[in-house]
Amino acid sequence: MVEWTPEKIVAFQETLLKWYDNNKRNLPWRRDHDPYHIWISEIMLQQTQVQTVIPYYERFMKLFPTVQALANADEAILMKVWEGLGYYSRARNLQKAAQQIVNDYNGQWPTTVKELQELSGIGPYTAGAIASIAFNKPVPAVDGNALRVFARLLEINEDIAKPQTRKLFENIIKKLMPKNRPGDFNQAIMDLGASYMSAKNYDSENSPVKLFNQAYLDGVEDNYPVKTKKKRPIPVNYFGLLIHSQDDYLFERRPNSGILSRFWMFPLIKGDDIQTKKDASEDDVLRALEAQFLSTYQLEIHVKKIGGRPVTHTFTHQKWQITLLEAELNNSSDLSYFPGKWISESDFREIAFTKVQTKMWERYQQQKEQ
DNA sequence: CAGTCGTGGCC
């Protein structure tokens, strides 16, 4: 990597901030420096693009305009507002942190990185972002943009996918930051990373800091940042059960931890959990599913297959393939062993659906029409 | 540390 002289550091700061002053994006959370506004936007923006976040942010602020409103929010309503944004533990941690601020800090925001990071869902990056943008503290906010931008500017060869690398970048960025405008500096780096220095289709030729971009000057930009590849999603097979009685459908409450935790969804049974002999017929599989449901939940169901190809949905680490099945439940069934309840079709829009749940419902509707 | 945790967009 390259080292910069004090003069070059000052020149970089002036060039970057001048560009930012004239070209910064007009975003809803940039109307003021209210820590509540900065915080909500930073959490929503984790692993999520700006254009996706904007409408969610506006709706969120109308419903929960203050940290007190968020602390007192109903979880189901909170999840409905967050519906479709993904990484739902972000929303639950958001409320926990709001309660921490109200209860532990009497509604007054802590201002240090150390204190901020003790709040649920606030890690090194978000603590740095809030401290610098809302409280003008001279601390770095090292996100994916900062890692990519400085890896290129300085030809840093460390793997940005490794957690340890963040500390190295923090120390480097501390020396490059202006003490008087840390929040603007951090945000300028993000705007740069979202435009001229994006991951793909970057345009260094026209970048305001192209003369500071060593990788560009050396013609080796394609080599930066150094980043190891992610593993590909593992296939997982499920049977999805649409158990209904007129307009009521049986929903299962997912466990309190793990993927899509606490959501109401059509019952899913892992394909691996259904044991059948090698040359089992389709009917054998359906009977095995019924036996499984009876032994697990004491529920007597009758299952029939729905035509059409399975519903597929890919997460970061899993690729689900769901075979949809329609089922009826014995009228006199006792649900006390089943972690779920009946939900009327007319109430579906009241509760938060995950994407894969929506896919299952839409596919079922399509099949019924045929 | 390495794995986990969603969704939408792009090529």
Place this chain on the structure above:
DNA sequence: TGGCCAAGACT
């Protein structure tokens, strides 16, 4: 289609 990416944090 599949792989990668997008203002990370938690276990």
